[in-house]
Amino acid sequence: MQAADVMTPDVITARAQSEASDIAELLLTHNISAVPIIDDDGRVLGMVSEGDLMRRIQSSSDERQSWWLKLFGDGASAADYVKSHGRKAREIMTPDPVTITEDEPLHRIAGLLEKHRIKRVPVIRDGRLVGIVSRSNLLRGFSASRINAGDGSDREIRDAILGEVEKSVGMLLYRLNVIVADGNVQLWGLVDSHDQKRAVQVAAERVNGVRAIENNLGFLPPGVGA
Numbered sequence: 001m002q003a004a005d006v007m008t009p010d011v012i013t014a015r016a017q018s019e020a021s022d023i024a025e026l027l028l029t030h031n032i033s034a035v036p037i038i039d040d041d042g043r044v045l046g047m048v049s050e051g052d053l054m055r056r057i058q059s060s061s062d063e064r065q066s067w068w069l070k071l072f073g074d075g076a077s078a079a080d081y082v083k084s085h086g087r088k089a090r091e092i093m094t095p096d097p098v099t100i101t102e103d104e105p106l107h108r109i110a111g112l113l114e115k116h117r118i119k120r121v122p123v124i125r126d127g128r129l130v131g132i133v134s135r136s137n138l139l140r141g142f143s144a145s146r147i148n149a150g151d152g153s154d155r156e157i158r159d160a161i162l163g164e165v166e167k168s169v170g171m172l173l174y175r176l177n178v179i180v181a182d183g184n185v186q187l188w189g190l191v192d193s194h195d196q197k198r199a200v201q202v203a204a205e206r207v208n209g210v211r212a213i214e215n216n217l218g219f220l221p222p223g224v225g226a
Helices: 020-030 050-060 078-085 106-116 135-144 154-169 194-205
Strands: 034-038 044-049 120-125 128-134 176-181 184-191 212-215
Touching: 020 034, 020 050, 034 128, 044 050, 044 120, 106 120, 106 135, 106 194, 128 135, 154 176, 154 194, 184 194, 194 212
Parallel strands: 184 212
Antiparallel strands: 034 044, 120 128, 176 184
């Protein structure tokens, strides 16, 4: 499955000139945790999240010291002041956010969310926003896209896992050993990164008949290739 199969297409958005208070109301009204900030052509300029708005609240609760004194104090900066006190979306947003296209596979999206420690990612087509994929979208996609393991025997489960890894993860199979006993899967071998380790586990989780997974994958030493 790809981003297009799980994304939310009707995205709630705001503009760069939108007031912070209006964005907060958008989040509350639509029960969402962030909004993309777009320009007149639908291009994504940034993201404003609950965290961005919470920083404003925390900052406003501590006004004992003048902000201009803080600029010359303990590590504060003009950028910090603008982000915590700004009124417009362009001043408080996280600019140039991570984006994906509609054909991005789900396991790669999961890796992006983990790598960048984000909860959602905008989906673009020809540079314009067409949807958004959140963690909940991914979970629904993974639960709905189980892979049939033939007759459900341990050998069929193992073959299905290896087939999915080869097709979607792009990992050399000679580095991987999959052991299945009564539906319980053990993953052994060497991978290149944390993202690849997680992707192999996701591939195993998608196979029908898998009851539990023990992920024992290790990492190749730096500089060691195929």
